[in-house]
Amino acid sequence: MNIKQRLAAIEKIDLLQGPTPLTKLNNLSEYLGRDIYIKRDDMTPLAMGGNKLRKLEYLIADVVQKKAKVVVTAGAIQSNHVRQTAAIASMYGLECVALLENPLQSSNPLFLNNGNKQLTDLFNTRCYLCDELTDPYAQMQALVKSLNLQDAYIVPIGGSNALGSLGYVNCALEIAEQKPKDIEFAAVIVASGSAGTHAGLAMGLQSVLPQTPVIGVTVSRTVAQQQPKIEALQQELGELLNMAVFPKVNLWDQYFLPCYGKPNNKGQQAIELLAQKEGILLDPVYTAKAMSGLIDHILKESIDGNQPLLFIHTGGAPAIFAYSEINVATIK
Structure with a gap:
């Protein structure tokens, strides 16, 4: 029984009504000098979207x-x-x-x-x-x-328990179906908080795109604090899906400070950059910090290879309206 069959045997309610878009960020790719794609889970069809x-x-x-x-x-x-x-x-x-x-x-x-x-x-x-x-x-x-x-x-x-994390095992299968057939992603980058999205993606992609690592950008914890949460969820998912091999946990923890929930300068710059280059809104707590990590590593040329990167947009834009700290500057 393959992973798709195992998932099909577990009861769920169809709330998504189809896959979310996966598209190339043409302007941002040109600006940063590396191809970047985005999975638009901010466009799920309920209550202003989100993962x-x-x-x-x-x-x-x-x-x-x-x-x-x-x-x-x-x-x-x-x-x-x-x-x-x-x-x-x-x-x-x-x-x-x-x-x-x-x-x-x-x-x-x-x-x-x-x-x-x-x-x-x-x-x-x-x-x-x-x-x-x-x-x-x-x-x-x-x-x-x-x-x-x-x-x-x-x-x-x-x-973010094993049952909920199955949603992102499903998302991994979606990504494998949607990605352009002539490319392989060097990495998938996602905000890593309660860990279910990260763990589910990593387990799913191990089955369908085994050469593609998932990199979680922590939004509240150090690597030492976050890694056990992801590993525990992967173990629980393994039991649920009868999988015995687990992917390596990849984390960046340099981008969440000063603390969970508080915007920082690099995150604000990422919000402005995506808004002004692509018309896409990030949130200051999760996706801005994750995108700032992606941008920083591209500028430092520290991601192996030159293949495209995939960013998972987990939503959260309504939070923009609650933060007076969000400033607007023109991106040159």
Whole structure:
């Protein structure tokens, strides 16, 4: 049984309604002197798009199968995952409860109420604030108990358990079908946070494009902190899909500082560059930092070979409207 057959045997709900685009960034490629392609998972068809929809295809199928009435999840105030989970809960007539942290300890009304948070509220989510998500699953369990929620289903941060990560095993198969037949990608670059997108892509591409490494650009942790999360998810995916060989974990951790959720200068420059060269919006928390890593390594000529690179756009543009730190400068 091949990987496609194994995936087909696991229940999911079709929320994507077809593949997302994979296209060449012609202007950026010319500007940087290396061919760059982009996978547009910011264009998934719900709640202003994003990568979590692929994970939620499997997770919501499990929610429905278990006849849950309440979906409980967690994230930062500007969480893309919470926004998309809340939207799908609305679609399926489920109550959504979210436990939110303020990673910046910001009191800025723009950050607290705009962007993803505004959309999450629009989906009628019951939001509860905590000082910090130190043990999210245990904290969500405690919230379920304190609210006396019946028939509740806990969705992990980022949808990043083995079940949710299957969405990006599927994405890897999509990439193999969509890529131009006459090229091989030198690497696939993606933001690496809750780790499910990274782990799923790496496992899927190992099966269908084994010469193509996945490089995760960390958005909140050092390599030493992030690598075990990805390896653990790969092990769980291996058990689920009957795979015994695991890809090497590749990470860049130079681009997330000063901390998770706070924009930095290189990320802002990446936002401006993509907007002004391609008309594509990145977000300051995930994709801007990942793209800044890609740009930096191209300029340093530190990615082996001269084959094209593929950037996974995981979405998140609504967060732009919550950050007053985003400045605009003209790219020369």
